[in-house]
Amino acid sequence: MTAQQQHLPPTLSSGTDYEALAERFRPIFVRIQAGALEREQTRSLPFEQVQWLKEAGFGAVRVPVEYGGAGASLPQLLQLLIELAEADSNLPQALRGHFAFVEDRLNAHAAEPQDTWFKRFVEGDLVGNAWTEIGAVKIGDVITRVSRHGDRWQVNGTKYYSTGSIFADWIDVYAQRDDDGTDVIAAVHVHQPGVKLSDDWDGFGQRTTGSGTTVFEQAWVEAEHIIDFSTRFKYQTAFYQLVLLAVQAGAGRAAVHDFTENVRARTRIFSTGNASTVSQDVQVQQVIGKASAQVYAAEATALRAASAAQRAYESRFSQDAKAEHTANIAAELESAQAQVVIADLILRATSDLFNALGASATSTTKALDRHWRNARTAASHNPLIYKERILGDWEINGTEPPYVWQIGAGSKQS
Structure with missing residues (x-):
C-alpha cells in the first residue's frame, strides 16, 4: 500500500439514505421558513437560523461517515440545499463558501489526511x-497579501461580496504570498481583531446572505492553513454554480407554495373569470x-448536473488522470447547461405566477416579489x-x- 493510498478514506462520500438524512433537517427547515418573510421585510440576518443548522450537523453532510459526517453525495447535498432554499433562499447561498471549502x-484527502x-x-x-x-484591480491581479512576520503569517487586504463570512468561524481567503508571488488560499480564523466584517450588500435580492465587505488588517493565519491555489479542486466553478442553481430552484418552489396559498385564500373574483371561486378557475389552475x-x-436539471460533479469528485480518487480530466470537463459543461436552462425556467415561473392573482x-406586506428578486439576483452571478x-465553443x-x-x-x- 502506498503512502497516498493510506490517506484515502475507507469509503467516499457517495451517498446515503436521503429520506433519513432529510428528516434530520426538515423540522429545522420548517422553523426557518416561519420567519423568512419577517427577515426579508426587516433585513434581519439569520444568525439564529445558521446556528440551528450548525448544531444539527448540516455543514458536515458531505464529510465521510467514518469521520462523523453523513457521507452524502453531491446530488443529495444539492437536494438538501433546494429544500433549505424553499424555506429561505438566502441560507444556501450564505453556506456556499462553506460547502466549497x-x-x-474532501478532494485534498486523496493526497494528504484532512x-x-x-x-x-x-x-x-x-x-x-x-x-x-473591486476597484482598480485588474483581471488576474490579487491585491490581498499573505506575508511572513517572524514565525507567523499575516493577511492584509479588503474583500467584497464575502458571502456567509459574517456567520462563519473561518474565512476562505484568496490571496497572494509576498515572498514568491504564489496564489494561495488562506484559511483565516474569524474571531480575531484583524478581521472586520460588514453587512453592506445592497442588492435588491438575496439581502440576508451576509454578503458584505471583509477587511483584513494584520490578521493572523497559521502556516498549515495557507494552501497553494493550484491544488484547489478542479470542478470548483461547477460546484459554485450548482449551489446557485439550488437557490433558484428552491426560490421557485417557495413561489409556487406561496402563490398557491394565496389562490386558496382569495375570495374576490374578476367578472371576466371562469368560476365563482379563484381556486376553481381553470385558467388560474x-x-x-x-x-x-x-x-x-429546474430541480431535475440541477440534480442531473450535480451527478456530473459527483463523478468528478469520485474520479479524483481513481488514479486515472485522463478520466479525472474528462469528468472535470463534463462537470463544468453540465453546470453551465443547467444554468442557462434553470435561470429561464425560474425567472419565468416567479414572474408569471402573478397572473394567478390580482394587483x-x-x-409589500406579502412580499411575493421576493421570489423573483432572489432568483434574479442568484441568476446574475457568472453571466x-x-x-x-462557452458551451457553443465546446x-x-x-x-x-x-x-x-x-x-x-x-x-x-484608445
Whole structure:
C-alpha cells in the first residue's frame, strides 16, 4: 500500500439514505421558513437560523461517515440545499463558501489526511468566503497579501461580496504570498481583531446572505492553513454554480407554495373569470400548474448536473488522470447547461405566477416579489451569456471550458 493510498478514506462520500438524512433537517427547515418573510421585510440576518443548522450537523453532510459526517453525495447535498432554499433562499447561498471549502478538503484527502478539518466540520465549524476585490484591480491581479512576520503569517487586504463570512468561524481567503508571488488560499480564523466584517450588500435580492465587505488588517493565519491555489479542486466553478442553481430552484418552489396559498385564500373574483371561486378557475389552475412543472424541470436539471460533479469528485480518487480530466470537463459543461436552462425556467415561473392573482399580490406586506428578486439576483452571478458562448465553443470547436472565473478592471481603449 502506498503512502497516498493510506490517506484515502475507507469509503467516499457517495451517498446515503436521503429520506433519513432529510428528516434530520426538515423540522429545522420548517422553523426557518416561519420567519423568512419577517427577515426579508426587516433585513434581519439569520444568525439564529445558521446556528440551528450548525448544531444539527448540516455543514458536515458531505464529510465521510467514518469521520462523523453523513457521507452524502453531491446530488443529495444539492437536494438538501433546494429544500433549505424553499424555506429561505438566502441560507444556501450564505453556506456556499462553506460547502466549497468542504469539497476542497474532501478532494485534498486523496493526497494528504484532512482529519483535522473533517473534525472541525463535524463539530460545527463553518467557513465563509472572501475572494472578490473591486476597484482598480485588474483581471488576474490579487491585491490581498499573505506575508511572513517572524514565525507567523499575516493577511492584509479588503474583500467584497464575502458571502456567509459574517456567520462563519473561518474565512476562505484568496490571496497572494509576498515572498514568491504564489496564489494561495488562506484559511483565516474569524474571531480575531484583524478581521472586520460588514453587512453592506445592497442588492435588491438575496439581502440576508451576509454578503458584505471583509477587511483584513494584520490578521493572523497559521502556516498549515495557507494552501497553494493550484491544488484547489478542479470542478470548483461547477460546484459554485450548482449551489446557485439550488437557490433558484428552491426560490421557485417557495413561489409556487406561496402563490398557491394565496389562490386558496382569495375570495374576490374578476367578472371576466371562469368560476365563482379563484381556486376553481381553470385558467388560474393552469398558471399554477405550469409554474409547478417549470420548477420541477429546474430541480431535475440541477440534480442531473450535480451527478456530473459527483463523478468528478469520485474520479479524483481513481488514479486515472485522463478520466479525472474528462469528468472535470463534463462537470463544468453540465453546470453551465443547467444554468442557462434553470435561470429561464425560474425567472419565468416567479414572474408569471402573478397572473394567478390580482394587483393585491404586489403588496409589500406579502412580499411575493421576493421570489423573483432572489432568483434574479442568484441568476446574475457568472453571466450566463458567456456560459452560452462557452458551451457553443465546446460544441463547435471542442474548446475546453475555463475553470477559474475572474472579474476586474479591463484595459482602457484608445
